[in-house]
Amino acid sequence: MAQDPTPPLHAQRILLCVCGGIAAYKAADLVRRLQDAGAQVRVAMTENATRFVGPATFQALSGQPVRTSLWDEAAELAMGHIELARWAQRILIAPATADMIAKLAHGFADDLISTLCLASEAPVTIxxxxxxxxWGHPATQANVATLRERGVGFLGPGEGRMAEPESGPGRLLExxxxxxxxxxxxxLAQEARA
Incomplete structure (x- = not known):
């Protein structure tokens, strides 16, 4: 009897970074789906993200402490953000705001997530x-182009109805x-290595 192949995300260490926006609620489902696909998931959140979804939600779903600040005194004694950056095999920022995209494009490290991205060698997907x-603003598009040139992957955005009564490109993929x-x-990466 043939054995099922190992799922592509099996045991992959994914750091999910959640930014502030109404789509942050979808990140809770994303944690569960990543785990169901075999990934190990840890979560970091911006302060604004905590205004939409509480860290306790992500802690309960991931089974791991959730980082919300660069200045978490207990974690920083052991350089927690550096340890988390080293732990990650992939950084997924979902949802990613225009602000976070701009920070990453320009090398800012003024919050936990932007610092983690600069401190990690893991590939980043936004x-x-x-x-x-x-999304369509020239400044945002220039920042996206800069990040793509550096090898940052983008998933979406999708098109459709958003929180406001308008629709168009900018919606977080499901x-x-x-x-x-x-x-x-x-x-594809597994096939390339084989």
């Missing part, structure tokens, strides 16, 4: 979520779409 005008794209990329 799933943007913002108003369609923000969690199952994000996981599927990560699985496909991991499977």
């Amino acid at each position: 799933a943007p979520a913002m108003n369609h005008r923000m 969690p199952h779409e994000i996981v599927s794209a990560l699985e496909q990329a991991a499977a």
Whole structure:
């Protein structure tokens, strides 16, 4: 009897970084779907993300402490952000705001997530979520182009109705779409190594 192949995300250490925006609620489902795909998941959140979804939600789902500040006194005694950056095999920022995209494009390290991204050698994948005008703004598009040139992957955004009554590009991809794209990329990487 043939054994099932190992799922592409099996045991992959994914650091999910959640930014502040209404789409942050979808990140809770994303944690569960990543785990169901075999990934080990830890979560970091911006302060603004905690205004939409509480860290306790992500701690309960991931089974791991959630980092919300660069200045977490207990963790910083052991250089917690550096340890977390080293732990990650992939950094997934979902949802990613225009602000976070700009910070990463310009090398800022003024919060936990931007610092983690600069301190890690793991590949970064961004799933943007913002108003369609923000997504289409020349400054945002220039920042996206800069990050793509550096090898940062982008998943989405999708098109459709958003929190406001308008629709257009800027919607966070659904969690199952994000996981599927990560699985496909991991499977291709496995094939390339074989």
